[in-house]
Amino acid sequence: MTAITAIPVTTPKWGRIALSLFAFTATLFLVAFEQGTITGGLPVLHEAFHDARHLLGFPCH
């Protein structure tokens, strides 16, 4: 029983950490690095965030 009661206390914390880590890195990837693979070859995200990529120092072309 102790194992069962321990789970709800620890899992949400690490689950939330993992989930937020994923959300933040995914946002960074989409805004700063994605080169068109997701949008079927046409670099839509690359062009949408073109100026931000250049001025934040990410390699763009």
Added chain:
Amino acid sequence: MLTDSVRRGLAAGLLAGLVAGAFALLVGEVPLGEAIALEEQADVAAHESAQAAHDHDEGFAVDRTLQQGLLPVGTALVGAAYGGLFGLAFALLAKGSRDRWKSGLAFGVAAWAAVALFPALKYPSNPPGVGDPDTVGSRTTWFLISIVASVALAVLLCMASRRLRARGMDDVTRQLAIGAAAVVLYGVLFVAMPSSGVAIEVPAALLWDFRLASMGTQAILWLGLAVGFAWLWHRAALKAAT
């Protein structure tokens, strides 16, 4: 502590990203626009007809006006994402901190130096038209490696510093030792990583203006994030005290 820290990081990062975006629009768009004009001139010269350049323009999915409009959106999103990661790291690393205003500021300056400044010095940003599109993959990889390596080095130095303090070394000796180690190790890292190998064909003055604007945008984003984050912690501490 954890949720509060992430929430404060997100808020400070979003706001700092918007301010950085405003700076980028006002200052950074000037050399960026000049570089695009030069690139288009070179395109016209290469194709020897205006029609070719026109066709090239139509290949864009997002036009220039929208690209400029999305600039602060992009910096705000990047700011929020960095802010969230920053809040998460702060909650895990600075648990024992008593003065969160001071430790938030110190952590923010360190994060700026490790995540933005060192990579920007090793692999400086380039305006549009610079850089061979065929090598963007390897340049992105090395850019990421430079971030990961400089963050790892900062974490190692921080751990070493804590261990020396736990052993009872006095503050001045410890800070001199860690500072000297930081200078040597970052110097070695800088020299050890390969250069980007990008051929620069834009005027030097334009390149300087662009890189200055780019480093300014990043400094505003990171230092704004640090100040906003530390201030939110400070405000919460004041509220808790009353």
